[in-house]
Amino acid sequence: MNATATCPNGHVSGDPDWCDTCGAPMRGPGPEAQAQADPAGASAPTGGIAPLPCPHCGALNAADNLFCESCGYDFTTGQAPEPVAPPPAAPGAPDGASAGDPVGVTAAAPEPAAESGPAPWVVVVEVDAGWFALKGELADRPLPPPSTSTVPLRLHTSMVGRTSQSRAVRPEVALDTDTAVSRRHAQFVLEGDLLSVVDLASTNGTHVVKAGAVPDDDVVPLPSGVPTVLADGDQIFLGAWSRLTVRRT
Structure with a gap:
């Protein structure tokens, strides 16, 4: 528990x-x-590795961070955080102007939409009773009923984790009911037709098992920050009961 x-x-x-x-x-x-502890914010770190500035927002982060604690910048892939949607247009404002824009000043053009059409890969999300038999001690609740959902993988990176409104964490593959899954647990990386998975220094690890195989007590978690190339049908086990099976479309 x-x-x-x-x-x-x-x-x-x-x-x-x-x-x-x-x-x-x-x-x-x-x-x-x-x-x-440091109201002026002027205390310099002593010992260890010096913090590094985020290239997106400039905030200082520990040298081993995978994400910027301030803006969510991805140090592994260099992907910037999603832009915040502009406020709604004020009544009577010119086209393209938001409620906070001065009169006569138009807002910047919106970001291009994500690619449409068939995704080259999908991930099938399931509750796995066998994994729960191995990792059930990580759970803070009983095993939920069997369920299956499918998530298309179209983006260059697709995060796996649990949603957090306070931290603006919105994973593409959300495993919100499995609390043994970290907020930013892992991510899929799509390069052309090649799909890999990367553990993001998760608390309970990310485990890859080949297609058709069954995990046991000897399964070893992936090293953090190192991409592992996946094949059609490979399974990713994480949390207390979550199984992700990748399928090429």
């Missing part, structure tokens, strides 16, 4: 990575605690 923990800002959270209340990382001081 997953135990609750207290975040650096004093909130009780059931998530091992991020506080469910304020979104602070559970393994380090949150923004409130940092502000109290």
